[in-house]
Amino acid sequence: MSNRKPYIREMRRTWWKDNPFYCMYMIREATVLPLIFFTAFLTFGVGSLAMGESAWQRWLNFMANPVVIAMDIVALLGSLYHAQTFFSMMPQVMPIRIKGQKFNNKIMVLAQWAVVVMISTVILLVV
Template sequence: MSNRKPYVREMKRTWWSNHPFYRFYMLREATVLPLILFTLFLTVGLASLVKGPEAWGTWLSFMANPIVVAINIVALAGSLLHAHTFFGMMPQVMPLRLKGKLIDKKVIVLSQWAAVAFISLIVLIIV
């Protein structure tokens, strides 16, 4: 057996901050935190809806708090960022063919955004 020590490269906690790709990746992954809060707020809202009008009014006043509104705006921005990155990589992960020809990447991405806009419009009309 050899008495040599194996090489262990030093890994700092902020290794990701030196490269723009990893900084963007960490930002994208950090957007899950406001989304978790948004989901918890909605879950509490459903529970307050079941409890009655007083609890519902309390929840509505809580949702009107500027901090909660800011968290919801950040959650919306995070959701749009996730959608943008997901829609952008979808044609690379799953290239679609129509009659043997590859469909242009821009067409796939724009059709996904059109579907999001259409579904959002339907939800706005219903609500």
């Protein structure tokens, strides 16, 4: 047996800050945190709707709080950033060929955003 110690590379907690790719990846992954709060707020809203008018009014007052509105805006921005990174990745993950020709990546990304806008418009008109 050898008395040599194995090499153990030091791993700092901030290792990802040195590389811009990993930094953007960590930011993308952190966008889930405001979305968790947004989802919890909506879940409590559905529960308060089931409990009656006074509970619903308390929830509406809670949602009108400027801190909650700011968190909702951060959640919206995070989800838009998440969608943008997902849409820009899509042509590399799933390349589409039509008659042997590679489909234009920009058209694919713009088509996905067009679908998001159409669905959002329909939801806004229905609600």
